Amino acid sequence: MEKGIGIAGIAGRMGRLLAEEVTAAGAKLVGGIDRPDVKADAKLFADIAALAAASDVVLDFTHASTAAAHGKALAAAGTAWVLGTTGLSAADEAVVAETAKQVAVVYAPNFSAGVNLMLALAERMAAALPAEQYDAEIVEMHHHFKKDAPSGTALGLANALAKGRGVNLKDVACYGREGMTGERPSGQIGIHAVRGGDVVGDHVVMFATDGERVEITHRASSRECFANGALKAAAWLPGRKPGLYNMRNVLNLD
Numbered sequence: 001m002e003k004g005i006g007i008a009g010i011a012g013r014m015g016r017l018l019a020e021e022v023t024a025a026g027a028k029l030v031g032g033i034d035r036p037d038v039k040a041d042a043k044l045f046a047d048i049a050a051l052a053a054a055s056d057v058v059l060d061f062t063h064a065s066t067a068a069a070h071g072k073a074l075a076a077a078g079t080a081w082v083l084g085t086t087g088l089s090a091a092d093e094a095v096v097a098e099t100a101k102q103v104a105v106v107y108a109p110n111f112s113a114g115v116n117l118m119l120a121l122a123e124r125m126a127a128a129l130p131a132e133q134y135d136a137e138i139v140e141m142h143h144h145f146k147k148d149a150p151s152g153t154a155l156g157l158a159n160a161l162a163k164g165r166g167v168n169l170k171d172v173a174c175y176g177r178e179g180m181t182g183e184r185p186s187g188q189i190g191i192h193a194v195r196g197g198d199v200v201g202d203h204v205v206m207f208a209t210d211g212e213r214v215e216i217t218h219r220a221s222s223r224e225c226f227a228n229g230a231l232k233a234a235a236w237l238p239g240r241k242p243g244l245y246n247m248r249n250v251l252n253l254d
């Protein structure tokens with residue numbers, strides 16, 4: 001890497017940790033961007049275009065509302081993008097896909113190695129456990145500051161389950177339940193968000209049938225696992241062709 005690593009959202013919870021980890025890993029921290037009223041220890045650039053021009057790769061953990069503008073700026077600068085922001089709309093994701101035609105992008109709702117292994121396992125379990133017998137439910141819990149629900153990771157898990165079952169998530173998803181919902185239809189994928197305290201991120205995928213239940217659980221106790229994964233992605237990107245990659249690609253889990 002010639003120029004180094006830039007961080008979008010450098011004053012945020014993830015951004016601050018990433019700045020520490022980039023330096024601790026001996027990589028070059030170019031600086032970052034954040035909202036105009038926010039201070040940071042590292043160099044602050046005027047905007048994403050200036051940061052992109054100065055960086056080989058930008059680690060982006062900001063807010064979904066930034067994704068489209070950031071994608072366009074990174075594509076114009078030819079700068080690789082590690083995108084961790086969650087809560088992107090379908091239109092935002094279309095911009096991410098367009099950006100990936102110009103530059104290499106690693107986009108993941110969760111950068112932890114454990115969660116990405118869980119995604120691969122969840123897909124295999126969904127393929128192996130018949131939908132008409134095994135009820136699949138996902139429960140996630142996060143700190144009370146979290147702005148989007150369900151978490152990007154829970155949606156990633158739900159998509160992995162749908163893929164394993166060969167169905168479209170939108171046809172089978174059930175986001176929470178309330179009132180006289182009737183009996184649970186088989187094939188449904190339930191997704192439930194719990195919020196409270198300082199929980200960094202818990203995810204449980206369960207398959208329940210008559211007489212047994214099998215569950216896989218991941219609990220993040222600090223944000224280090226996300227920061228480590230984002231740095232792995234940044235180290236993996238140089239020399240990659242333009243394309244949309246995920247952490248399963250980076251960790252070679254497929």
Ligand code: NAD
Nearest residue numbers: 009011012013014034035061062084085086109110111226
């Ligand atoms: P945070 O609110 O602490 O930090 C976000 C930072 O982005 C803030 O400093 C904010 O000022 C800045 N920001 C917001 N809008 C901006 C804009 N228009 N331009 C520049 N900077 C802007 O949040 P966080 O906990 O660090 O999480 C940030 C994002 O990353 C969220 O979407 C969160 O869900 C996601 N996240 C993803 C992973 C993962 O592994 N993919 C892990 C943790 C968090």
